[in-house]
Amino acid sequence: GSDSTADDGNSGPLKIRVAYGPGFGSLPVVIAAEKGYFKANGLDVTLTEGLDLAAYLGALGAQFDVVMGLPPGILQASGRGVALTVISGLNRTDAAHVNNPVLTKDATIKSAADLAGKTVGVPTLTGISADAVRYVVRQQTGKDVKLVQVPPDAMADQITAGRIDAAVSAIPYFTGVESRGIRVLDDVVIQAVKLATGNKDDSALLGAFIATPSYVDKHPEVATAWRKSLQQGADFIAANEKEARAILQQHAKLPAAVAANAPLPNFVATTSAADFQPFVTIGETIGSLRKTPDLGTLIHQEK
C-alpha cells in the first residue's frame, strides 16, 4: 500500500472519518481536534459523535474509517469475524481513577457481590459495566443479577425512588450523589478485572479506537498518527487540567461545577493484547463471548 499513500500524501493531510461516543472518556479526541494535533500529524479528521457505538462499529470500513469501541464490543465483533484492528487505546480505570462505581442506598449492599438477586441499573445492557457486574456476582456467589437499562443521569433518582436497588454509574454522573444519601462503592470494572486476572491486574482499558486491517494496510501512517495525536491530547490534559476542563465544559456544555470537579479518567493512547485478556475471561464466563478472537492479531503492530 505505499502507492496509495503517495496519492494523498502529496495533496495535503489524509481525510479520515471518525465516530466516537461523547463524554468525559473521549476528552483527548476533543482536545486533539481543538489543539490541532490531528492536523499536525497529517490527519484531516471529520468527527461524528453519537450513542450507538455498535452501529458505528457496523459501519466501519463503509461510512467510517476509524471508530471508538469498548473492549467487550470489540472482542465480540472480532470473534464474529468482523475484520478489525485496534489502533489505539483511549482511557483506563484504576484505583486512582474510579470510573464505574456501584451506587446504592441499600445498607445490605457492601460490595458488588451483594448485588446477587438485586435489580441493578446499568447504562447499557451490553456494556462494560453490565458484563462486569454480572461477572463479579457470578464468580463470587454463583447467582444472577437483574439488570435494567437506566440513563446514567437518572440513576440517582431511580435509587432514591426505590425503583432499583443499585446502579453502576460512570464519570461524571456520581459526582455529588453522596449529598442525597447514596453511597458510592468500589469500581465494579476494576473488581471484575482483578477477579479475572487473579489479582494480577487492577486497572482496565475502557475505550479504544479501531479500523479495518485493510484500511491500516493502505494507510499505515494513520494508526501511528492517530495514537500520537491522542497521546498529545492526553499529555495536554495532564499538563493543563484547567484548560482541558474548560474545553470539555465548552464542548459538552457542562455546568461549570461538574466540569471543574468531576474526576478525570486516566487517558492512555497505547494498548496491548494484555488489556483485552481479562475481558476475554469475563466474556467467556458470562457467555457473551462465543468465539474468542485471536488477541495476537487484534492489536495493530507497527511494522
Place this chain on the structure above:
Amino acid sequence: MTTAVPRRQSRVRGAFVFGLLPLAVLLGCWQFFVPADSRAFPPPSTWPGALAELSAEGSLIPAVRTTLVTFLLALAVATVLGTALGMLIGSSRRLERPLTPVMDFFRTLPPPAMVPVLALLLGTNTSMAVTVVVLASLWPILLNTASERRNVPPVRMEMARSLGLRWSERVFKVLLPSLAPGIMLGVRVAVSIALIVTLLVDILGTGEGIGRELMLGQQSFKPATVWALLLVIGVFGYLLNGAVAAAENRLMRKWGRRR
C-alpha cells in the same frame, strides 16, 4: 358489488397468502444477489440457524412471552381508552378544542424520553412498560375514533334517542358499532406502533423480551440473529394484522360497505 360475496371471502384468504409475494421476492433477491459473507445483510438462509441458536440458549421463548404479555395488555388498554376518549372528543367540540394542544404535545414526546420518567414514577415493571406502550399507541385509535364519530349521521343518534334507548344502549348498540370501522382502522395502525414501542421498552425499561434479544444481537454483531428476529416480529405483525383485517372484513361486509 353483486356476485362478489363468495369471491370476496376467497379474496380475503388469498390476500392473506398471496400478499406475501413482494416479501418473498425481496427475500429471494436478497438470498441470491447479496454476497453470502455480507456483514450487515447476511443471506436469509443463515437466519433460521441463528434463531435455532437463540432458542437452544433457552432465551427465545421467555423473551417472546414477555413481549407478548406487555404488547397484548397494552393494546387492549389502548383500544378501550382510545375508543372512550375518541368518542368523547369526537362528539364534542367543547372537549376537543381544549384537549387538542395537550394531546398533540404528549403525542410528540419521543418514547425513549418518556421511559426514564415513567420508570421513575412507576418503576421498571410491566405496568410501566404497558403505560409507555399505551401512551404511544393510543393516538391512532383515539384520532380515528374521533374522526369516525364526527361522521356518524346525526339521524342515527336521534333515532336511538327517539326509540327511548338508555345511554348505555345508545353507546353499545348504536354508537360503538357505528364507530367500529374507525376503531378497527385505528387498531390496525396501533398494532404496529404498539409492537415497535414494546420492543423499545424491552430495551430501555424492563430489559427483557424480544427487544432485548434484538439489541443483544445488534451489539454483539450477530446480524443474522437480528434479521431473524425482525422476521419473527414481522410475521407476528402480519398474523395479528391478518386477524384484525379478517375481523374488519367481516364487519365491513355486514355494513354493506365492501365493494
Place this chain on the structure above:
Amino acid sequence: MTRTHSLPGAANPVGVAVVVVAIVMWQLLVALRILDYSFLPSAGDVGGALWQLARSGELLDSVGHTLLVTLVASAIAIVIGVAAGLALGMLPLVHTFSMASVDFFRTLPVTAMIPAILLVWGPTAEAEIIAATYAAAWQIVVNTTGGVRATHPRLLDVARTFGLTREQTVRKIVLPAAMPAILVGARLAIVSALVVAIVAEMLINPAGLGWGLVQGQQALQPGVTWAYAVTAGILGYLLNAGLMWAARRMPGGRVPSSSGTSAA
C-alpha cells in the same frame, strides 16, 4: 346543532389555558416536593434552560434541523403513502398481492433498522429522513387504504354515472371521501416522523433536538434535556396545527364534516 367543523390550529384560548394549568401544576408539584427528583426539574428550570438555549441560538439551530428533516420526511411519506393507499384501497389485485407484506414491513421497528440505514446512508440528514419516512409512510398507507375502502358505494355509483375517469373519480370522490381518514393518518405520520428523526439524532446523526437531548443528559443538565423534550412537544403541536391549517386551505379539498346526510 352546527356541523361546521373548524379544525384545531386556529387561535385556541381554552387549549392554551389547559396547557398553562398543566405547567402551573407541574411547577407546584415540584415546588411542594411531591415530585422530588433531580432528573425531573421544575417547570421554571426548564423554562430557564429553554431561554438560555434560545438566546444562544442553539435552540433555533436544533429546531431548524429537526423541523426540516421532519417536514421533508412527512412530505415524502404523505405523497408515497396516499398513492400507495389509493392503489391498495382501489385495486383489488394490488391489495391481494401486497397488503400482507405491508402488514409485515410496517411492524418492523425502525430503531432496529437504523444501523442498516447508517451503513447505507451514513451519519447524515438523509439517513434521518429515510428512517423518518419509513416510519411515517405506513401510517398514511394504512389509513388511506382504510378510508378508501370505506367509501360509500353510492358515491362510486355517482362517479360511474357521470362518466368520471379513474383519475377524476380518485380526485373528486374517493380522495375527499377518504380525507378524514387520510388526515388522521397524516397527523400520526407527522408525529412519527418527528419522533423517529429525534431518535435517529440520538443514535446516529448528532444534530437537532435529539442530540440536544443527549447532550443535556451527558452534561447532567436535566433542565436542558427537558427543554429539548418540551420543544419537541411544542414542535409536534405546531406541525399538527400547520397540517390542519394546510388541509383547510387545500384547493377544493374542504375537509368533509359529515359523511352522513342532513338531519333535516
Place this chain on the structure above:
Amino acid sequence: MSVELMSADGPRQILRDVNFTVGAGEIVGIVGRSGTGKTTLLRVLGGMVRASSGLVELHGRADNLPGTVVTVFQDYGNALLPWRSVARNVSLGIERGLGRAEREQRVADVLRLVGLEGRSSDHPWQLSGGMQQRVQIARALAVEPRVLLMDEPFGALDAITKATLQDVLLRIQAQTGATTIFITHDIDEAIYLSDRVFVIAGSPGSLIVQEPVDLPRPRTQLETREHPRYLSVRHALAEALREETA
C-alpha cells in the same frame, strides 16, 4: 315556538310562531311545500332540536319519558343500522324489559304488519328503498309508543303497499290510542288518516291552517274518499297550498 338553525351566512329562521295543541290519541297530518320546515317541526317535537323560543309539552310535562315519543325519519337510509339484520333493527327499541320469546313474537308481528315477514334475516342494504322504510315503521310500532312522529312515512311506497300500510296504521292507532303526527306530500293521505291537517307555509315556515277532518271512523279506502266532507276538506287544503304559492 320559533326555530333558528345555522347556515352558511349566519343563523336563519326556519320556523316562526308555530303554536298548537294536539289531544291525546289524535292523528295530525302536516302538509306543506318542500323546505318550509316540516321536518324541523317534527324534530322539535321529538326533542332533537331545541326551539329558540317557546317549548314543547307532553301531557303537561316538558321532558319525554324514554320510548313514549318515537320518530320515523325521512332519511331511512341512515336511520337503519346497517350492521343489524331486519329483525334486529326492529327489536332495537324493545331489547330492554321484554323477554326473549315475547320480543321475537312482537318483531314477527310487526314485520308481518308491514309485509316483510320473509326478510327478517336480510340486512338493510339488501332491501329496496320502500322495504327499508317499512322496516323503520315496524321498528317504531314495536315499541308501542304513546306519541308517534312520522316524516313522509309512505313516500317511498307504491299505491297498494301504501294503502295497506295506511290501514295498518289506522287499526293499530285505534287499538293503542297513540297520538300520531305525520308529514306527507299527499293531501289525500293526510285527510284519509287525520283528525286534523296542518298546513305549514312560507319561509320562515308558519302554521297557516289547522283544518279539522270530521270524517267518521273507522275509515275505509273506498267509502271515506267518497264522503262529501272529504271533498270539501280536500278543496280547502288545496286552496291553502295554492294560495301560498301565488
Place this chain on the structure above:
Amino acid sequence: MSVELMSADGPRQILRDVNFTVGAGEIVGIVGRSGTGKTTLLRVLGGMVRASSGLVELHGRADNLPGTVVTVFQDYGNALLPWRSVARNVSLGIERGLGRAEREQRVADVLRLVGLEGRSSDHPWQLSGGMQQRVQIARALAVEPRVLLMDEPFGALDAITKATLQDVLLRIQAQTGATTIFITHDIDEAIYLSDRVFVIAGSPGSLIVQEPVDLPRPRTQLETREHPRYLSVRHALAEALREETA
C-alpha cells in the same frame, strides 16, 4: 335479461326475462310494487350492476360513452357529496370540457329550474329532503345526458313542486330529446310524463305490461289529465297492478 344478487341465504333472482327496447327520445315510466326490482333494473341500465344473463345496448353499442347515461338515485342522502356545496355538487359532471363561465352559467340555470337558486352555497346536510333530491336532479340535468335514468325523482316533493318539476322535465326533454326512464309510485305521474309505462311485477320481477300512452304533446297538468285516453290508460295500469296483488 335476468339478474341475481346475493342474499343471506345464497343467490336470489331479482329480475327474470326483462326484455324491451326504448326508442331514442322516448320517455318511459316504470311502476310496480315495492321490492319488485325496479331500482335493480335501473342499475342494470345505468351499468352499475351486470345482468347475469342478457345485455344492455345503447344505440347498438354495449358500452356507454361517459356522461351519456346519467342516473338520479333513490337515496339522495347518500348520492350527494357531503363535502361539496350545492353548486359544486351540481357542477360535478360538467367540470371537464366546459369553461368556467359557461359552467357557472349552466349550474345557475339548472338550480333555477329546480327552484334552488338561493341555496347554491349551502351544503347538502343543510337542506330539506326534497331540496336534496332537487339538487340531484339539477346535477343530472346539468350534463345534458342522452339517456336520463331517474329513481323516484319526485317522491320526496310536495304536489306543487312536483308538478312544477314535471313540467320542467317535459320542457327540457323536448328541447334535448334525451331518452328518459324513470321509476315512480304515482301512476298519474307515470302517465302524464311517459310515452310508455312499464309495469314490473312479481318476485323475481318481470315486465308484465308495456302500456303505450298516446297522449298529445306538449302536455299540460290540467288538460292532459282530462283527456279520455288518459283515463283509459290509468284504468289499464291500475288493473295490472291490482291483478298482481290478487
